[in-house]
Amino acid sequence: MKCGDVGGPWVSVKGWRCERLSFACFSLPLQRKVGAAPHRGNARAARRHRGCPHRGQQTPATPAPRRRYRDASEQGKDTTATPAPRGANADARAKGATHNGNACAAKAQRECQRRKKQTDLETQQMKIGFIGLGNMGAPMAHNLVKAGHALTAYDVSAEAMQTLAAAGAKTAPSPKAAAQDADFVITMLPAAAHVKAVLTGEEGIFAATAKKNVTIIDSSTIDPASVKAFAELANQNGNAFVDAPVSGGTGGAAAGTLTFMVGGSKEAYEHVKPVLSAMGKNIVHCGDTSTGQVAKICNNLVLGITMAGVSEAMALGEALGIDPAVLGGIINTSTGRCWSSDTYNPFPGVIEMAPSTRGYTGGFGTDLMLKDLGLATDAAKHARQPVYLGALAQQLYQTMSTKGAGRLDFSAVIKLYRKEGNT
Numbered sequence: 001m002k003c004g005d006v007g008g009p010w011v012s013v014k015g016w017r018c019e020r021l022s023f024a025c026f027s028l029p030l031q032r033k034v035g036a037a038p039h040r041g042n043a044r045a046a047r048r049h050r051g052c053p054h055r056g057q058q059t060p061a062t063p064a065p066r067r068r069y070r071d072a073s074e075q076g077k078d079t080t081a082t083p084a085p086r087g088a089n090a091d092a093r094a095k096g097a098t099h100n101g102n103a104c105a106a107k108a109q110r111e112c113q114r115r116k117k118q119t120d121l122e123t124q125q126m127k128i129g130f131i132g133l134g135n136m137g138a139p140m141a142h143n144l145v146k147a148g149h150a151l152t153a154y155d156v157s158a159e160a161m162q163t164l165a166a167a168g169a170k171t172a173p174s175p176k177a178a179a180q181d182a183d184f185v186i187t188m189l190p191a192a193a194h195v196k197a198v199l200t201g202e203e204g205i206f207a208a209t210a211k212k213n214v215t216i217i218d219s220s221t222i223d224p225a226s227v228k229a230f231a232e233l234a235n236q237n238g239n240a241f242v243d244a245p246v247s248g249g250t251g252g253a254a255a256g257t258l259t260f261m262v263g264g265s266k267e268a269y270e271h272v273k274p275v276l277s278a279m280g281k282n283i284v285h286c287g288d289t290s291t292g293q294v295a296k297i298c299n300n301l302v303l304g305i306t307m308a309g310v311s312e313a314m315a316l317g318e319a320l321g322i323d324p325a326v327l328g329g330i331i332n333t334s335t336g337r338c339w340s341s342d343t344y345n346p347f348p349g350v351i352e353m354a355p356s357t358r359g360y361t362g363g364f365g366t367d368l369m370l371k372d373l374g375l376a377t378d379a380a381k382h383a384r385q386p387v388y389l390g391a392l393a394q395q396l397y398q399t400m401s402t403k404g405a406g407r408l409d410f411s412a413v414i415k416l417y418r419k420e421g422n423t
């Protein structure tokens, strides 16, 4: 059967395209009565249909009139349009309508194969070394264990390792030992200096992975120049290296819904995606090595500024006498809404799950935000690009750190605004 040759009481031209896809991909019957919901009676296939490239071209509710394409460019347009004159079908075929149908089915089949491969990889057990079990690393490692991967973890904190061991992971006495038999090694560390030590130290990762073609994934937030240097060293050691910093906070890490911003070749991205999928919902290829960090730094520049802005507004509202919960609710349904107001609102009690409500603990440390704004302002200096608000926000977090609040969640910056005795 050719695209354009199907019609009559069973399927429409457009319906057929979708049916044919279903047949090729999901073994559903080719002919089904027009008017039935696509893939009705087969919930699993229907769910898959949502990802079908022809979604939207659904079988119409009433049988479509038999019609031919006026020319190939009409494919995909409304089938209820005025029928083309007789003989136009031959034109359509001559212009490639049939060929497009075949190409389309082949494309769909390739997409199916790609998805199957992806699913196979996601369910395959990998040997993973994991270094850095802090606020973010610990829940991420947990999710890898939950997904069935064989995890060997290391942290300088024995307590952090004990917690993970209780969840079913192996622990190791050094990064080298954690990486010994690994296919992938993930690092989730505070800053570039820690990553360098863990990679190149005597008991570091490179000592175990030389010429073994292990893939190293660094999810810490560090500067792009360091990433390029680490990737170079890794390649010399016979290992692949991708930067894959994250966004989503500790809540996203626990829920497995992080966004990963991946820098590296397309092949490297495809290779790490199944592993990262156990910890995140959005795995985005940003471009070549270090572009993941560029995306992350720019995102955190916004975050540092918006948190200072929301703090300023919430403290002003308090001083002017409005109930902070009411003000928070208004902002969160108005144009001021942002993650700093609706998820991590700095005013205690406005958002139940926010670090501010639990004494500014367990979130994203002020010193880490200070580091990220430093990365942004440094990168901006090299690019000769102004970052007016970023530089000002950096000074606010610097002041917090100087006052000894570096380990508190960065939303504690509101303390700089609230009146003495209120905090």
Ligand SMILES: NC(=O)c1ccc[n+]([C@@H]2O[C@H](COP(=O)([O-])OP(=O)(O)OC[C@H]3O[C@@H](n4cnc5c(N)ncnc54)[C@H](O)[C@@H]3O)[C@@H](O)[C@H]2O)c1
Pocket: 131, 132, 133, 134, 135, 136, 137, 154, 155, 156, 157, 160, 188, 189, 190, 191, 194, 197, 198, 219, 220, 221, 222, 246, 247, 248, 249, 250, 363, 364, 365, 368
């Ligand atoms: N916390 C967040 O919300 C968040 C969000 C996105 C990105 N990040 C980034 O993720 C990274 C980690 O953040 P975090 O909040 O988990 O930090 P954290 O300080 O809570 O955890 C870091 C962990 O690394 C361990 N560590 C330090 N040096 C080590 C070494 N040499 N060997 C082994 N372990 C070592 C520490 O003991 C600690 O457990 C940072 O780069 C941060 O900027 C954090």
